[in-house]
Amino acid sequence: MSEEMTTELSEGTTQRDRYMTFKSGNEYFAIGIEYINEIIPFQRITVIPETENYIKGLINLRGKIIPVVDVALRFNQPPLEYNDRTCIIVIDVKSTVVGLIVERIAEVVTIEEEDILPPPSIGRSNKVQNKYVYGIGKTGDSVKLLLDLDKFLHDEETGITEQADSFAELEE
Amino acid sequence: MAEEFNTEDMLDMYLLENGQLLEKLQETVLEQKDAECFDEDAINEIFRTMHTIKGSSGIMMFDNVTKIAHKLEDIFYYLRESKPDNVPHLELVSHVLDVADFITAEMDKIRDGNDPDGDPTELIDAMDVFLKQIKHEITKVEKELPPENVYVAPNQFYIAPVATSGSRFYQIVITYKSDTQMSNIRAYTAVYALKESAEDIIYFPEDIISNEASSDLILKYGFRMLLQAQLSEEEVRKIIDTSSEIESIDIREVAAEGFFNSDFLKPIELDTAVPAKEEKEEKAEESKPEEKQGKDIAPGDYVIQSKEPGKAKQLNKNKQPKASKQSFINVNVEKMDQLMDLIGELVIAEAVVLQNPDLKVPGLELQNFQKAAGQLTKISTDLQDVIMSMRMMPLTTTFQKMNRIVFDASRKLGKDIDLEVVGENTEVDKNIIEHISDPLMHLIRNAVDHGIEMPEERLAAGKAKKGKVTLSAKNEGGKVWITVQDDGFGMDRTKILKKAKKNGLLGSKNPETMTDREVYQFITYPGFSTNETVTEFSGRGVGMDVVVKNIQTIGGTLDIDSVPGSGSTMTMKIPLTLAIIDGIVMETADSFFVVETGIVKQFVSVKEDMMIHEPGGEEYVMIRGECYPVIRLGRYLSLSDQDTSVEDGMMVILEMEEKTVCLLVDNLIGEQEIVVKPIPKYIKKVKGLSGCTQLGDGSIALILDPAGLIG
Incomplete structure (x- = not known):
């Protein structure tokens, strides 16, 4: 019993600060590694008619049927050309299993808690909420936008591009 | 509580068992609701049910449930012992149902992880009045009153009373039915119940709570206790006898000398010695209680244990035969669903293998493969059939609930209505049963409330005073048809059309050319109710559209038909299975x-x-x-x-x-x-x-x- 607990704990610590990063548009985004089930190569997607444009359809993951979301479309970025190197990140957020199609998977990084800054409020208007990004992680010279997956999956409106743009401005 | 043990298992058991008991109880009550009074079997059954619930709730410390069950038990104890005449039957029925409702509601709270905090005082007071009333009746005809069934609320702390000269010593063997689950917990129940009044108590197996294997020992040899208490044998029996799973209780009073040195607890460890020893003990001591009962059995006569006099015997008589019970096990629905999923995947995987493109090489001879594939297909088809049949459940329980609804609604509305149930054994997939319960309830309520007229109107229309609602189920063309039919006044085409027009539902349709069915279909539109007054049961206009929606989600349909003046028929056609x-x-x-x-x-x-x-x-x-x-x-x-x-x-x-x-x-x-x-x-x-x-x-x-x- 106690042994189990310690292993769980240590797993927790090893996973806590680890993030998977991927590129979408000009930005690098990061997802907490504990949400990631696996990464699978691109496969045939069955189109679901009449849904939001970023929901590309369904895939068959070893008998489980899961929806896939195109991250670029979700962020209102120009659509991607899918090719052999396109990957699907399978995430599990509160038992909702979804595949994310991303332009390019980058790397797994460690971001310490003290290196995570709250997203700066955006000067132009206070009304712009920080929708999908709950923090900005610094790794070395670069900055990753930490994705709030719950909002990413379930919030209706978008507005991330605007946000990403202003982050880009900030960076410069 | 002094001992630590897994209350979760106990709680599950408590909920499951009492849920079943309450269901059975309602069934019994409703069966005889129209009779003059309950027959003896029913009285005994209700008494026993309440007794069991009281006992188990006491253990789980659900005080309000314990109290209310106790009060109802009181009433039935009185009915059983004094057999009074002139009991207002309908009132009694409603008391029983109220109690059943109360306990069910409390159990729902417990199931959801809440505290059972319902207040039974009102119900208890009402039952007190009722009890006094029937007792009063009886004193008038001068019959002897039975002693009150006194219940002492359980203490929550155990302080062993000190031995006094009034102490008596007992050897107790409780035998549980061979299919009893978690008999160790039940044994602990008995110990716990006795602790309050015991001066000393020793039992074997000792580790009943911590060691689950002890339940096997208990089932095999019975649960043995040495008890020192100031109680009569009958009192001890009453305290212990709280569970329906007890087959027999063997209590013997023994002398104080050498009581705790007795090897009574030991024989269990010496396997082979047990039967012989027990038999000997029986022979030696059986004569004593038998004489008390005034039976003529010579000392030394072999007395079979199950012929033991008193309550235990009575208990057994009314039990279902054991064999049929043993052939069922309770399975977690989640596991069934998992199995269903796996079989579904197996069917797909099989198709993937058998239709594999690799096999489609021209000129490939696959005779043996095809043979083997045929075998595989057969097995997987059989497997599917079996899992399907496992998930099939008769509609009986669902239909029984409707009985209750008709009873409640008709009484409150002052209508006299019979519910006829046909084909309740029709089997439907479990998932579907869950989905039809609500719509069915609505349809029944509608029939009772809107369909059937008041008794005076019925007489005026030349119909029998008693209304009739027929609930029937049958298999037809791969679907199950569930029909709710009433012999009320049917639906009024003009009234519906008027309302439809008012609500702007007619659109461009010409009301003259619409068929009756099309017109009736309007009642399934949201917000449509022709009932002028809203009652507790229906008329809010949220009913039928929800019913139809619910039925459609499981791929079913609802047909509405009506003959003005002689009643309406609603037919749900639902698929047998969804999977x-x-x-x-x-x-x-x-x-x-x-x-x-x-x-x-x-x-x-x-x-x-x-x-x-x-x-x-x-x-x-x-x-x-x-x-x-x-x-x-x-x-x-x-x-x-x-x-x-x-x-x-x-x-x-x-x-x-x-x-x-x-x-x-x-x-x-x-x-x-x-x-x-x-x-x-x-x-x-x-x-x-x-x-x-x-x-x-x-x-x-x-x-x-x-x-x-x-x-």
Whole structure:
């Protein structure tokens, strides 16, 4: 019993600060590694008619049927050309299993808690909420936008591009 | 509590067992609700049920449940012992049902992890009054009053009373039925119950709580206790006898000397010595209690234990035969669902193997493979049938609940109504049963409230005073038909039309030309209720549309029929199962779709000149003199921009609820068994789709929802 607990704990610590990063548009985004089930190569997607444009359809993951979301479309970025190197990140957020199609998977990084800054409020208007990004992680010279997956999956409106743009401005 | 043990298991057991008891109780009560009074069996059963619930609730420390069960037990104790006449039966019935409701509500709270905090005082007071009333009746005819069934609220702390000269010593053996689950917990129940009044108590096996294996020992040899207490034998028996799982209780009073040195507890360890020793003890001591009962048994006569006099015997008599009970086990529904899923995947995997493209090499001889494949297919089909039949449950329980609803509603409305139930043994998939309970309840309430007239009106209309609602179920054409029929005044066409007009539902339709069925269909629209006054039971107008929606979600339909003056009939037609259906697979715009085989009327290849194009963009097709509306699936689902020519595609004629449409698809693939999977919740409900499935090659097909397409 106690042994189990310690292993769980240590797993927790090893996973806590680890993030998977991927590129979408000009930005690098990061997802907490504990949400990631696996990464699978691109496969045939069955189109679901009449849904939001970023929901590309369904895939068959070893008998489980899961929806896939195109991250670029979700962020209102120009659509991607899918090719052999396109990957699907399978995430599990509160038992909702979804595949994310991303332009390019980058790397797994460690971001310490003290290196995570709250997203700066955006000067132009206070009304712009920080929708999908709950923090900005610094790794070395670069900055990753930490994705709030719950909002990413379930919030209706978008507005991330605007946000990403202003982050880009900030960076410069 | 002093000992630590897993209360969760106990709680599950408590909920399960008492739930079943209450269900049985309601059934018994409702069976005899129209009788003059309860017969002896029923009184005994209700008494026992309450006794058991009281006991187990006491252990779990649900005080309010304990109290109310105790009060009802009091009443039935009195009924059983004094057999009073002139008991207001209907009042009694409603007391029993109120108590059952109260306990059920408390158990629901417990199940949801809340505290059972309902206040039983009111009910208890009402029952007190009732009890006094019937007792008063009895004193008038001067019968002897039985002693009051006194109940002492359990203390929550155990302080062993000190031994006094009044102490008596008992050897107790409790035998549980051989199929009892967790007999160790039950044994602990007995110990716990005795602790309050015991001066000392020793038992074997000692580790009943910490060691689950002890339950086997208990089942095999019985649970043995040495008890020192100031109680009579009868009192001890009463304290212990709280569980229906007890087969017999053997209590012997022994001398104080050497009581705790007695080897009474030990024989259990010496396997072979046990029976002989027990027999000897029995022979030696049986004569004593027997004499008390005034029976003429000579000392030394062999007395079979089960012939033991008193309550235990009575208990056994009324039990169902053990054999039938043993052949059932309770299985967690989740495990069943898991098994169902796995079998579904097995069926798919089998198709993947058997239709593997690697096998399709020209000239390949696969005789042995085909033989083996045939065998595999047979087994997996059988497996499917078995799991399906395992999930099938009779509608009995669902129908019984309706009995209660009719009873309650008719009494409150002052109507006299009989519920006739036909074909309650019809079996339906468990998932479906869960879905039909609510709609059925609505339909029954509607029938009772709107359908059946008040007694005076019925007499005036030349009908029997007693209204009748018939609830029936039958299998027909791969579906289950559940019909609710009443002999009330039926539906008023003009009234419905008036209301429909007022609510703006008529649209461009001409009320004169509408068929009766079309008119009745209006009552399924949201917010539609012709009842002028809202009652507790119906009339709020939220009923029928929800009913129809619920039925449609499980792929069923609702037919409404009515003969003015002589009643209405509502027929639910629901599929037997949701999990695996026969489907036609077809292709449109590079996507696969499946439609349930049952609603496909025919496939037709049509020529361009059979099409009729309306200026508004609507299309019709003339097939053998009949004109059908056309849905181009690709365009309907916005999958393809340009229409394929009708001559390249295939028309699938779908018929449902007397509506017919032609579905234009690109290609037909074939018919096969489809394992229905839900569309992941993340995707919002899509119009016209009801689920998805995996085809033999691993690709996904979407299941079309005919109600969505046609409606």
